[in-house]
Amino acid sequence: MGEVDPAFIQDPEHRPKLSIIEAEGIPLIDLSPINSIPTPDSISELKAIEGLVTEIGSACKNWGFFQVINHGVALDKREKIETAARKFFAQPLEEKRKIRRDEKIVVGYYDTEHTKNVRDWKEVFDFVVEEPTLVPASLDPEDKEETEWINQWPENPPELRLVCEEYAREVEKLALKLMGLIALSLGLPEDRFNSYFKDQTSFIRLNHYPPCPSPRLALGVGRHKDGGALTVLAQDDVGGLEVKRKTDGEWIRVKPTPNAYIINVGDVIQVPLFILSTCVQITSESCYWPNLLSTSNSIRT
Template sequence: MGEADEAFVQALGHRPKLSITEDEGIPLIDLSPLSSPNGANTKHIDDLVVEIGNACKTWGFFQVINHGVPLEKRQKVEDAMRKFFAQPLEEKRKVRKDEKKAVGYYDNEHTKNVRDWKEVFDFVADKRILMAASHEPEDKEVPETFNQWPDYPPELRHKDAGALTVLAQDDVGGLEVKRKSDGEWVRVKPTPDAYIINVGDIIQVWSNDAYESVEHRVMVNSEKERFSIPFFFFPSHYTMVKPLDELTNEQNPAKYRAYSWGKFLTTRKGSNFKKLDVENVQIYHFRVQELADKLERALSINSK
C-alpha cells in the first residue's frame, strides 16, 4: 500500500478513533404538528419550539421527521446526483468552479487547510449570486455570477428553495458530531427520510452564544461511496452579522463585534482552493474578549 498524499493528512488531534459512539442522545424531532390536518395547535407548536431550542443549546444538531418534504422529490435529486458524479472526470470539470466562479463542480476543496476527500457540486436557489469581490473593507465591488448547469443529467436543474440549513444523508452515513458535554465524537445514525439540521456560526453570533455551532466531520468509508445533499442558508452578502439586540443587555452584553457576512464568506472561500499559511477567518476572531486580550497583551508589551 502506497503512502497517503500529505494534503489529505489531518493533524493528530483531528484524526478519528476506530471506535465511535453511535447516535446517543442526538434529538429526533417530529415536525408533524406543523402540518396537522386539523390546524396547528398552539400548545403543540410551543412544545415544538422548546424542543428545538433545547436541541440547539445541548447539541447544536438534531434530526427531523414528518417534515412534509415529499420523498419522491428527494429521490429525484439523489438519482440526478448519482448520475452526475458517475460521469468521467472531464465531463464533470466542464462546470468546474474556481475563485471566480462561485458555484459548480469541485474535487480539490480544503477545510481548515486540509484537502477534503470528496467531490462537490454547488448551486444556489437564486438565479444569480452576489458576492463581495474581496475581503478588503474598502473594496465595494460586488460582482454577479450564475449557476453552472451540466448538460447531463438534466434533472439536476430541479431545485426547491428552503428556509433552513438541512442535510440529507444516505444510508452509508459517516457524519460525526462533537458532543458538547464531553468532547466525544458521536456518529449520526442515518434515519430513513429524515433531515439533519445544525446550528451554524451566524446563529451562534445572532444568539450571543445561547446556541453554539458545534464541530462536525465525516468519516470516510473505505468500502462504499457516501452521498449527501446539504442546503446552506446564508443571509444576503450586505448583512452585518452581530448579536441580536433583543438578546443582549447589561447582564448579557454582546460577545461579538459586527462583521460583514459578504467579506467573511469571500475570505473563507479563499481557503477552499489552496492551503493557506495561516488559519482562515473564524467567528472567534470577532469575539469582544479576544480584542480585549489583544489590547491587554499590547499594553503589557509597551509597558516593559
C-alpha cells in the same frame, strides 16, 4: 482517487478512531404540528406548536444540532436529486471538470477542497438557490460594486438542473420554517429573522465520497463548524457524520434516520442563541448528501 496522497492524510490526533461511539440522545423532532392543515382556534394544535417551539429551543441551546422528521419535503424530490447526483458523479473526471469552479466562478464542480489545510476525500457540486445571487465585490463597506454568482449546469444528466431547482425550493421552505421556530423559542415574533435573509446567499452542495483505500488516514470532510445560519443535511443509509460531544470532546457517530434531515445551527445565529457552534466531521468510509441555508446531500459509493 486511488492511492492516498499525503495531501489527504490527517494528523494522528485527527484521524478516524477504530472504535465508533454511536450518538445517543440527539433530539429527533417531529415537525407535524407545523405541516398539518390548521383548525381555527384549536387549543390542542396551539399546545402542540408550543411544545415544538420548546423542543427546538432546547435542542439549539443544548446541542446546536438536531434531526427533524415529518418536515414537509417530499421524499420523491429527495430521491430524484440523489439519483441525478449519482449519475453526474459517475461520469469521467474530464466531463465533470467542464463545469469546474474557480476564483471567478464560485459554484460548480470541485474535487480539491481542503479543510484546515488537509485535502478532503470527496468531490462536490455546488449551486446557489437564488440565481443570480448578488454579493459585495469586496469586504470594503464603502465599495458598492456587486458580483453575480451564476450557476453552472452540466450537459449530463440533463434532468439535474430541474431536480436541483425543485429540491432547493422545498428545502428553503423548511429552513424558513425552522428559523421561525427558533425565533419563537427566543420569545421573538416568528418573522423576526426574515429581513436578514431577504438578500441571502443560500446554496446547495452535493457531496460524493468515493471509496478510500486507507479510510483510517483520511476524512471525507475534516473537522469544521458551519458558517451560515442553518445547514440542512440529508444522509444516506451508510452515514458517516460525526459530532464532537461538548461534554467530553469525543467524536460520536450520528446514526442515519430514514427520510430525516439533520439540522446544524451555524455561526450566524450563535449570537442570538448565545451557544457554541457544533463541530462536525465526515469519515471517509461512509455517504451521498445534497446562507440562510446551506443544504448538503451526501452520497457514498
